[in-house]
Amino acid sequence: MNSTGDTSGLMPIHYAKQLMQKAISPISEVVLCDLNACLDRIIAHDIVSPINVPAYDNSAMDGYALKYDSFIACGTLRQVGKSFAGAKFEGQLKAGECVRIMTGAEIPKGADTVVMQENARVDGKQITFHSVTKGDAIRRAGYDIKQGATLLQAGTRINPVDIGLLASLGINEVDVYRQLCVAVFTTGDELLAAGQAQRNDRIFDSNRPMLIAMLSRLGARVIDLGIIADNKVKIQAAFEHANQYADCVITTGGVSVGEADYTREVLAQYGSIDFWKLAIKPGKPLAFGRLSNSIFFGLPGNPVSAAVTFDKIVAPALAYLAGSRSFTAVTLQGVAIRDFKKRPGRTDYQRAHYFVNDAGVVSVEPSGSQSSGVLSCFRKSNCYAVFESDTGDVLKGEPVQVQPFNHIISE
Ligand SMILES: Nc1nc2c(c(=O)[nH]1)N[C@H]1C(S)=C(S)[C@@H](COP(=O)(O)OP(=O)(O)OC[C@H]3O[C@@H](n4cnc5c(N)ncnc54)[C@H](O)[C@@H]3O)O[C@H]1N2
Numbered sequence: 108m109n110s111t112g113d114t115s116g117l118m119p120i121h122y123a124k125q126l127m128q129k130a131i132s133p134i135s136e137v138v139l140c141d142l143n144a145c146l147d148r149i150i151a152h153d154i155v156s157p158i159n160v161p162a163y164d165n166s167a168m169d170g171y172a173l174k175y176d177s178f179i180a181c182g183t184l185r186q187v188g189k190s191f192a193g194a195k196f197e198g199q200l201k202a203g204e205c206v207r208i209m210t211g212a213e214i215p216k217g218a219d220t221v222v223m224q225e226n227a228r229v230d231g232k233q234i235t236f237h238s239v240t241k242g243d244a245i246r247r248a249g250y251d252i253k254q255g256a257t258l259l260q261a262g263t264r265i266n267p268v269d270i271g272l273l274a275s276l277g278i279n280e281v282d283v284y285r286q287l288c289v290a291v292f293t294t295g296d297e298l299l300a301a302g303q304a305q306r307n308d309r310i311f312d313s314n315r316p317m318l319i320a321m322l323s324r325l326g327a328r329v330i331d332l333g334i335i336a337d338n339k340v341k342i343q344a345a346f347e348h349a350n351q352y353a354d355c356v357i358t359t360g361g362v363s364v365g366e367a368d369y370t371r372e373v374l375a376q377y378g379s380i381d382f383w384k385l386a387i388k389p390g391k392p393l394a395f396g397r398l399s400n401s402i403f404f405g406l407p408g409n410p411v412s413a414a415v416t417f418d419k420i421v422a423p424a425l426a427y428l429a430g431s432r433s434f435t436a437v438t439l440q441g442v443a444i445r446d447f448k449k450r451p452g453r454t455d456y457q458r459a460h461y462f463v464n465d466a467g468v469v470s471v472e473p474s475g476s477q478s479s480g481v482l483s484c485f486r487k488s489n490c491y492a493v494f495e496s497d498t499g500d501v502l503k504g505e506p507v508q509v510q511p512f513n514h515i516i517s518e
């Protein structure tokens with residue numbers, strides 16, 4: 108029995124996550140980053156708004172600015188000027204007056220209402236209004252963002268809208284954590300790099316390009332160490348190189364129990380291994396450990412296992428290492444519309460397809476082979492059907508947890 112009380116030798120995922128969190132010290136170095144280069148970087152300090160957005164009361168419509176009481180008293184008002192975005196009306200409205208105003212233009216002094224031009228009848232300078240509601244169509248100063256409000260919290264990954272928000276505050280440089288650097292290599296004498304001549308006794312290395320793409324979606328800088336032969340000396344040299352330059356080393360293959368599975372063995376000598384067998388399907392032989400400078404993930408060689416363990420275990424851990432405080436999977440409650448096969452013993456992330464039916468029910472079905480060698484099944488899938496470790500087969504009509512694919516693994 109291990110320290111988690113488990114007798115299968117497999118570590119439950121929630122326990123492994125706690126262990127990783129204890130073992131990982133998030134990056135603390137802060138760098139100043141240009142607004143145009145900060146997409147996907149992690150904010151290091153809270154962003155507090157130095158200004159109101161918008162800075163002044165302005166019109167939400169093209170129309171007329173007026174004082175409501177004046178409209179009630181007179182019905183028809185005289186247009187005395189114009190207010191444009193960037194060229195406001197400088198005067199003060201008096202009784203019986205209105206000002207032609209454009210969307211975004213500052214509300215003239217003395218006005219408290221804007222009437223859109225569709226509700227105005229123009230006769231020279233005399234304007235008659237209908238459907239007037241006091242206070243309408245005015246965007247107040249600070250109604251989007253108030254001066255002094257915390258707009259973005261430290262630990263937020265900057266998305267394109269955040270870049271718009273920062274620009275709306277006039278901010279053109281942001282304190283972010285230094286970029287995560289991850290070294291990747293794959294092991295296996297059977298591997299060819301895409302582009303090499305095909306051979307019938309070899310397979311192409313799909314894991315490394317796939318993981319590099321996933322890492323770039325995480326905002327990491329990648330050191331690609333290529334394909335390393337099943338050879339202890341070469342694997343150790345790759346680890347030494349990676350440990351010098353990277354915060355994390357990711358390998359695939361060689362973590363199981365086969366006679367050429369050296370990765371775990373080398374790592375155990377050169378660093379330390381915290382766990383290497385997880386109660387997850389696919390992906391049981393997943394190793395996590397530490398070198399002197401880097402953390403280490405040894406992913407299973409099977410491509411589906413590598414993809415799922417990266418998405419579900421490695422990506423959240425790397426987000427934490429990078430300083431992110433907001434990495435959660437969306438889970439929907441769905442209903443199986445076909446039977447799912449499931450053996451008790453591991454938390455299973457089956458590749459599945461979901462849709463919302465006419466009654467609004469999230470309906471989910473397996474999308475094909477669940478073999479960890481069948482990467483093509485991902486293309487027929489848009490979610491994981493997640494089954495807890497102790498569950499057996501799940502039948503049509505029974506509830507299923509659905510996790511739609513995120514941007515790391517999908518579009
Ligand atoms: N006796 C046992 N055998 C296996 C067990 C076990 O518990 N007992 N676990 C199985 C499971 S589950 C998995 S997953 C695999 C993991 O094995 P490794 O991580 O050691 O990976 P390899 O043996 O090197 O390769 C497995 C499979 O994947 C192919 N592969 C490897 N690298 C790549 C790559 N970069 N791109 C594409 N495909 C790759 C490789 O050719 C093998 O077919 O172990 C099971 N065995």
Ligand code: MOO
Nearest residue numbers: 389390391412479
């Ligand atoms: O865990 Mo393995 O990934 O089941 O094939």
